[in-house]
Amino acid sequence: xxxxxxxxxxxxxxxxxxxxxxxxxxxxxxxxxxxxxxxxxxxxxxxxxxxxxxxxxxxxxxxxxxxxxxxxxxxxxxxxxxxxxxxxxxxxxxxxxxxxxxxxxxxxxxxxxxxxxx
Numbered sequence: 001x002x003x004x005x006x007x008x009x010x011x012x013x014x015x016x017x018x019x020x021x022x023x024x025x026x027x028x029x030x031x032x033x034x035x036x037x038x039x040x041x042x043x044x045x046x047x048x049x050x051x052x053x054x055x056x057x058x059x060x061x062x063x064x065x066x067x068x069x070x071x072x073x074x075x076x077x078x079x080x081x082x083x084x085x086x087x088x089x090x091x092x093x094x095x096x097x098x099x100x101x102x103x104x105x106x107x108x109x110x111x112x113x114x115x116x117x118x
Contacts, residue, residue: 001024001028001071002028002029004028004067004070004071004088004091005021005024005025005028005029005071006029007095008021008024008064008067008068008071008095009021009025011064011095011098012060012064012098013064014060014061014064014065016043016046016061016065017043017064017065017068019039020036020039020040020042020043020068020072021068023036023039023072024036024039024068024071024072027074028071035074036071036072036073036074037072037073037074039072040069040072040073043065043068043069043072044069046065047062047065047066050062057094057097060097060098062097063094063095063097063098064094064098066090066094066097067090067091067094067095067097067098070087070088070090070091070094071091073087
């Protein structure tokens with residue numbers, strides 16, 4: 001998780017990501033004890049308020065925040081052990097979208113399967 005958090009820190013975090021990213025950095029990079037669940041819920045709520053739903057991924061901020069959600073777990077290993085690889089895969093999916101700019105989730109998924117698709 002610390003590697004994923006460092007990648008987010010090295011990207012251009014949108015303003016809305018500052019507080020939850022600082023909390024994730026404290027836990028995963030500095031070993032501080034805190035709770036991330038409230039931050040995860042707040043990011044989902046922000047996306048819902050911004051887009052009218054929490055599933056739209058339309059721009060850089062949406063991609064960044066969805067990647068950030070992947071590291072906002074108090075103890076991802078407490079979940080089923082097969083879910084952690086899925087979490088990392090979703091992080092990669094959304095983090096790649098940060099580089100792609102404002103594109104739809106559907107076109108991002110198509111691009112991931114075939115890099116030659118426009």
